[in-house]
Amino acid sequence: MNVRRLDRLTDVAIDVFMFTFRAVIILVVVLGTALTLLSGKYTPADWLQLIGKGITVGSIYAMIALGYTMVYGILRMINFAHGEIFMGGAFAGYFTAMALLQSGALTASVISGLFAIAIMILVAMAVSVGLALAVERTAYRPLRNAPTLVPLISAIGASLFLQYTARGFFGSGVYGYPQVPFLVQPAPIPLLNMRWVDVLVVVASFSMMGGLYLFIMRSKVGTAIRAVSEDKGTAALMGIDANRAIVLTFGIGAALAGAAGVLWGLSYTQVSFAMGFVPGIKAFTAAVLGGIGNVPGAMVGGLFLGLIEVVGPNLFLTGFGVPSPTQLKDVVAFTMLVLVLVFRPSGILGERGARSRA
Amino acid sequence: MKFARAGAALAAVALIAGACGGSTATPAATAAATAAATTAATAAATAAALTDPLGVVQVPAGEPIHIAFWGVLSGADSSLGEDSKQGVQLALDDMGGKFMGHDIRLTTEDALCTPDGGATAAQKLAADSTIVGLIGSSCSDETVGGIAAITAAGLTTISPSNTRPALTDPNRDASYAGYLRTAHSDxxxxxxxxxxxxxxxxxxxxxxxxxxxxxxxxxxxxxxxxxxxxxxxxxxxxxxxxxxxxxxxxxxxxxxxxxxxxxxxxxxxxxxxxxxxxxxxxxxxxxxxxxxxxxxxxxxxxxxxxxxxxxxxxxxxxxAFGSGYADLLKKREAKFGGKPLSVFHAHAYDATNILFAALTKVAVKNADGSLSIPKGALRDAIYATKDFKGITGTLSCSKSGDCGAPVIxxxxxxxxxxxxxxxxxxxxxx
Structure with a gap:
């Protein structure tokens, strides 16, 4: 009887704690935003600039996040090597870019430049897909029927293997993407202070994600992928080749990550063997934020995380007089993650397949 | 059930608090070591007779003498550590890779340019009882994390590239007794x-x-x-x-x-x-x-x-570097190719030479061909470095470990x- 009372007491304590926690975060956010806006430290143009940047960062996160979310949707497994697939694409794009720079195609004119970038993206996609399929074949497929933790460890191993193989090949230094003159010009978009490279990143990622969504929802192969992700066994009984659907999922995720690698290189210049780690973690966060396993969720989660990271610290913390708030961008971003999960445990758009497992 | 979980959480908190509180132990400084240093110079002394408050490293005949480099060797900042490591290797080459008839073995440990990485690397090296002296770390953060373990093991490290002023502050913590640098203070x-x-x-x-x-x-x-x-x-x-x-x-x-x-x-x-x-x-x-x-x-x-x-x-x-710098650059290019990766290779070269100059003063050759190296006396000998003709200038080490000639x-x-x-x-x- 005593035990039961204690149980009830702890329940109440937890409820009270959770309520205060939510209340405090929301209060901080609202009050901070109000104080910051009232202080007038930043002009509306500054905010628009930050929002534009947040969308750019967010769309790259979203592209990587799709790879995590799709693989999770179909295998219920976190593919930790995905950040390294992104790194592989960035390097492939870099070497292609150097070749294209030498031939002059990259800088000759806008048309040839765009054409050259398209080639870079295609090469990067091909390399990333190759890498991902090799990882799937060697590190994941043999463990498909093993307990869930086993492929997870294997994924971490694959991630380290790829990272340090790249270090062996390319050294521990950084490589700089060549500067494409027309890309660094400001784009004539009213209000948002964006350069053409930001526009390219946003347009390319949105069109690729849109294409992917249509592919998954409308095409026959997409339907097969969704079927396998819902129930592998039943899908197989319906004559769907589960292995093919899984390989395809890895391939699509990797292609997007490879393209994201090139876009990243074009907008941030430097690439290195360790570059995949942080964006990988961020994209995984974005996938969880949007609802892991949910394709539109990854897109929404990526954009949300990018915006919060860039705009959040200045918006929420400047008002309180916190010194150098941008240093706390990860604190802000992950607090938002916790907040979202507290209110919606399965992410913004909800976890796919949550019902079938319940 | 929930109560049990709360208990476990409490226990974990207590453990962490205990671990934080327990890490302040530092050994006594080297004051007593000076006495041992005077006796160490006699070449006839046997291994058993030699004592040192910080311990004596025995290098058996035919075995290499073991030193270590710790610093950032991976990640985006690795050029800093690689550059210093090359300086150490060039200094060893100039000695013909030999010290008093023993080969020199160089171990490297990646300290990741973070306090945690520094602590891990330092603990690993401190646990190796064959190591006599260290060069490193690369980043000041690594030293902040790792120096306590190195000092506690009776070892001494000379950093070629740490520039944070506090590391050689006259009022620094006793756990920094085993720390000197050839880099300038910021x-x-x-x-x-x-x-x-x-x-x-x-x-x-x-x-x-x-x-x-x-x-x-x-x-x-x-x-x-x-x-x-x-x-x-x-x-x-x-x-x-x-x-x-x-x-x-x-x-x-x-x-x-x-x-x-x-x-x-x-x-x-x-x-x-x-x-x-x-x-x-x-x-x-x-x-x-x-x-x-x-x-x-x-x-x-x-x-x-x-x-x-x-x-x-x-x-x-x-x-403002000494005339030997052009020569060092030539050797560097011949061995590793290309241009220097960062700015501290000459500081690492000097640090290594200071370490071995001090080793020459304190190492004792025994009758059976083995070497005895008193760690406390070695530390004192490094601190006693005066008017050392290095590439980065004429170097003298201060009581708080500053050996660098600050020309910016x-x-x-x-x-x-x-x-x-x-x-x-x-x-x-x-």
Whole structure:
């Protein structure tokens, strides 16, 4: 009887704690935003600039996040090597870019430049897909029927293997993407202070994600992928080749990550063997934020995380007089993650397949 | 059930608190070691007779004498550690790879440029009872994390590239007894940068950015203090994290304060992202930028792209180095190829030679061909280094571990530097 009372007491304590926690975060956010806006430290143009940047960062996160979310949707497994697939694409794009720079195609004119970038993206996609399929074949497929933790460890191993193989090949230094003159010009978009490279990143990622969504929802192969992700066994009984659907999922995720690698290189210049780690973690966060396993969720989660990271610290913390708030961008971003999960445990758009497992 | 879980959580908290409280133990300093040093010089002494308060390392006949390098050897900042490691290897080559008839074995340990990485590397090396002395670390953070373990093991390390002032503060903690450096303290570097900005460029409004590392944090603070003393104003005091790639938020904040100069003494990756993104921020198109030795490497040119042109950098003044420097560069190129990766290879070369000069003084050769090395006497001998003719200058070690000759110069990246991916070699100031 005593035990039961204690149980009830702890329940109440937890409820009270959770309520205060939510209340405090929301209060901080609202009050901070109000104080910051009232202080007038930043002009509306500054905010628009930050929002534009947040969308750019967010769309790259979203592209990587799709790879995590799709693989999770179909295998219920976190593919930790995905950040390294992104790194592989960035390097492939870099070497292609150097070749294209030498031939002059990259800088000759806008048309040839765009054409050259398209080639870079295609090469990067091909390399990333190759890498991902090799990882799937060697590190994941043999463990498909093993307990869930086993492929997870294997994924971490694959991630380290790829990272340090790249270090062996390319050294521990950084490589700089060549500067494409027309890309660094400001784009004539009213209000948002964006350069053409930001526009390219946003347009390319949105069109690729849109294409992917249509592919998954409308095409026959997409339907097969969704079927396998819902129930592998039943899908197989319906004559769907589960292995093919899984390989395809890895391939699509990797292609997007490879393209994201090139876009990243074009907008941030430097690439290195360790570059995949942080964006990988961020994209995984974005996938969880949007609802892991949910394709539109990854897109929404990526954009949300990018915006919060860039705009959040200045918006929420400047008002309180916190010194150098941008240093706390990860604190802000992950607090938002916790907040979202507290209110919606399965992410913004909800976890796919949550019902079938319940 | 829930109660049990709460109990477990409490226990975990208690454990963590206990672990934090328990880490203050430090061994007594080397005062008593001096007595042992005087007896150590007698060549006839047997291994059993030699004692030292910090212990004696025995190197059996035919076995190599074991030293270690610890520093950043992976990640975006690895050029700093690789560069120093090459300096150590060149010094060993110049000794023919031999010391008193024993081969020299060099172990390297990656310390990741973080306090945790430094602690892990130092603990690993401290546990190896064959090691006699160390060169390292690369980043000041690594030393902050690792020095206690090294001092506690009776070992001594000489850093070729730590520049954080506090590491050799006269009032430093006793756990730093095993720490010396041949690098300059940033008390000099930050002051030089401030004087250059105020007196030479005639700029009065500056903003600073650090990356949360002890190195950058301390250096920008010295700069800010000296710049204010000279009559300038620090209009913004900002910080990023080492992993930040998108700098637009911090730069927008800085643009609102309208500085004429942005000073960011950070490491390569962050410096590259900052330099390449500064021109895109409205209001910062014409701002001057300055960095420090932490990104004085061709990797920075690659990372920043064409935006690196015009960037100012403070670093050791190579023009003031001894005549042996040209020779060292030649040997370096013959062995490793290309240009130096960073600025501290000569400091590492000097540090290694100081270590072995001290070893020569204290090592005792026994009748059976083995070597006995008293660790306390070795530490004292390193501290006693005086008028050592090194490449970076004539070096004498202070009681608080400063052995470096602080000659700082300011360099500017030109278009030619960027096109050929080489660092400038002529100072523009002083």
């Amino acid at each position: 008390a000099f570097q930050g002051k030089a940068a401030a004087e250059f900005t105020y007196n030479f460029l005639h700029l009065t409004k500056a903003a600073t950015i650090h990356d949360g590392s002890t190195y950058a944090q301390a250096l920008q603070q010295v700069f800010a203090d000296d710049f204010t003393k000279l009559g300038g104003t620090i209009v913004a005091h900002e910080a990023v994290t080492k992993e930040t790639t998108d700098m637009s938020a911090v730069l927008t904040t800085i643009a609102a304060a309208k500085p004429e100069m942005i000073y960011f003494p950070v490491f390569v990756a962050a410096a590259g992202f900052l330099s390449s993104q500064i021109p895109n921020i409205p209001g910062l198109e014409n701002v001057k930028t300055m960095g420090a030795d932490g990104h004085f490497t061709p990797d920075y040119l690659k990372a920043a792209g064409a935006a690196s042109i015009g960037h100012y950098l403070s670093s050791p003044n190579f023009g 110069g300011v360099y500017q990246i030109t278009k030619q530097n960027f096109d050929t991916l080489t660092m400038p070699d002529k100072v523009i100031w002083p």
